[in-house]
Amino acid sequence: MSGTFVLTIDVEIDAGKKWRTSNPASYEGVYTGIPRLQTLCDRYGVKPVYLISPAVMVDARSVDTLNALDPGRSELGAHLHGEYIGPGARFPGPDFSGCDPAEMQCQYEESLEFDKLENLTRRFAALFGRKPTSFRAGRFGARGWTIDCLQQLGYTHDTSVTPHRNWHDIADFSRPGSLTPYYPSLDDICAAGNSSVLEVPVSITPDLKWLRPTPRFSDLAQCLQVIDWYEQNTAPTVLCCMFHNVELVPGKSPYCATAADCEAMLERIESIFALLARRNYRFKSLSEVTANG
Ligand SMILES: [Zn+2]
Numbered sequence: 001m002s003g004t005f006v007l008t009i010d011v012e013i014d015a016g017k018k019w020r021t022s023n024p025a026s027y028e029g030v031y032t033g034i035p036r037l038q039t040l041c042d043r044y045g046v047k048p049v050y051l052i053s054p055a056v057m058v059d060a061r062s063v064d065t066l067n068a069l070d071p072g073r074s075e076l077g078a079h080l081h082g083e084y085i086g087p088g089a090r091f092p093g094p095d096f097s098g099c100d101p102a103e104m105q106c107q108y109e110e111s112l113e114f115d116k117l118e119n120l121t122r123r124f125a126a127l128f129g130r131k132p133t134s135f136r137a138g139r140f141g142a143r144g145w146t147i148d149c150l151q152q153l154g155y156t157h158d159t160s161v162t163p164h165r166n167w168h169d170i171a172d173f174s175r176p177g178s179l180t181p182y183y184p185s186l187d188d189i190c191a192a193g194n195s196s197v198l199e200v201p202v203s204i205t206p207d208l209k210w211l212r213p214t215p216r217f218s219d220l221a222q223c224l225q226v227i228d229w230y231e232q233n234t235a236p237t238v239l240c241c242m243f244h245n246v247e248l249v250p251g252k253s254p255y256c257a258t259a260a261d262c263e264a265m266l267e268r269i270e271s272i273f274a275l276l277a278r279r280n281y282r283f284k285s286l287s288e289v290t291a292n293g
């Protein structure tokens with residue numbers, strides 16, 4: 001049996017233990033983390049989608065690094081952390097040293113959420129030469145209205161839904177409508193509906209195991225359990241793995257403090273790629289995923 005595998009990477013400014021941004025602001029997770037990951041992906045034909053935070057779009061060298069990637073082997077998409085982009089940015093930038101991102105876009109007034117998404121989409125297009133079609137909400141803070149905004153702005157794919165997780169009763173995915181790709185309702189992101197944006201949920205089991213190879217998050221055995229569970233319980237099987245670029249460099253995320261942590265993470269990622277290759281998975285970018293896999 002063969003499924004589809006999508007690797008989704010939230011591309012963030014370097015951070016410390018609790019996601020407060022580096023001070024002074026740094027971008028090693030882009031400069032060195034992404035090239036290391038891309039080299040590994042290229043060996044297996046995995047096509048990562050890099051979902052880029054507005055806190056990264058202010059840094060010219062980061063933009064150059066992302067623009068240098070081969071679009072046939074990867075995809076660039078957008079990732080909203082609304083405090084970093086107007087209107088009404090809590091941190092107006094462009095220096096984001098020592099910021100503490102906490103906002104979830106589903107808590108904004110609808111018009112403010114739309115305006116921030118529109119601004120992010122415009123900035124992306126100016127920097128990367130085309131409109132983004134793939135999106136993830138910061139802190140997974142998406143709702144039906146988010147899908148409506150994305151649809152109006154020309155997006156085709158979203159990956160903000162984290163099935164079975166309830167984030168502080170603000171974004172509640174504890175009763176997922178589907179674990180396979182679906183077109184959500186504009187009123188309820190968890191329910192199937194008539195939108196034109198394909199939702200590709202992150203792979204999480206009912207007992208809250210993630211396909212997330214982050215040290216202290218899911219070890220390799222747990223990742224393999226998620227893969228097996230999805231193969232047994234979903235059809236088509238579409239695995240959506242997520243982590244952050246900043247986990248691939250030491251001391252730039254809450255998860256990987258040392259070089260050994262980063263090495264262990266890369267080994268775990270490679271083990272997952274190798275297993276999926278043996279099982280004849282199709283490796284797709286997010287925008288290549290369809291409702292059929
Ligand atoms: Zn993020």
